[in-house]
Amino acid sequence: MVKTNKFLKKKTAYIILGIGAICLILGPIFGVVLDKMTIYDSKPEIIQEDSVRITKAFAFPVTLNRDQKLIIVISDFYPNSSVTIRILAKSTYDRAYSENDTTSSVSGLQFVYSEFGYGTTPAGSTNGANTLTLPASGIFFYIEFMGDRTGDSLISWPGDYYVVVYGSNSGPASNLNVLFDIHIKVDGPGEALYNAFILIGVLIILIYLMVALISVLKANYLR
Secondary structure (H helix, E strand, O other): OHHHHHHHHHHHHHHHHHHHHHHHHHHHHHHHHOOEEEEEEEEEEEEEHHHHEOOOOEEEEEEEOOOOOEEEEEEOOOOOEEEEEEEEEHHHHHHHHHOOOEHHHOOOOOEEEEEEOOOOOOOOOOEEEOOEEEOOOOOEEEEEEOEEEEOOEEEEOOEEEEEEEEEEEOOOOOOOEEEEEEEEEEEOOHHHHHHHHHHHHHHHHHHHHHHHHHHHHHHHOOO
16 A cells, blocks of 8 residues: 555646646647737738729728737738838728728838848838838838837837828730738737746746645654
8 A cells, every 4th residue: 555655646746747747748838839929911911003092002900909919921922013102090991991092191000121122132121111112112011000109118008000002004905913921910929828838947947846745754854
């Protein structure tokens, strides 16, 4: 019976410490894998020249929580295509859509970006704008948005937004297609899961070690 109890205690120790170790391993894995979540990816995205009207433009809805970041990578490597991107509050978009406004008549919200072009140095990520056009200004943009910005810093304004893109085709009159590539991501739960699993793993191991230490002290010194 004594041997069985020792075996069970040893097996329990392995299970508890194993669970703690698994949590410590899963934390960094989830942190990396779920750090950013892709919510839209299109290569290419095709709109028409009548996208000058907001009812015809590319419009992707996104909801941002507190301190959550929207990341957009947009590029235009296609002949004759030129596109403009804006980010609108849902209320602004809905009003413009109901009135069939032109996209260029609606002011976008502030974001920061990096610009990439052939033979040029990438622009700093602290450059700010509320509208970008490519390829006139660049062939590749990396954009970060949280609702607003002040100076070099993003400001978190939780809410509903639309990523809006419209454009034109400078080719033959019969060619109305406007092509571009766009990849949209948001901050995922990776950081929260990383912190939670690391904390749980550390607590499991520490609590077990404390209980084991108390058991040893009771068995040897407190009888």
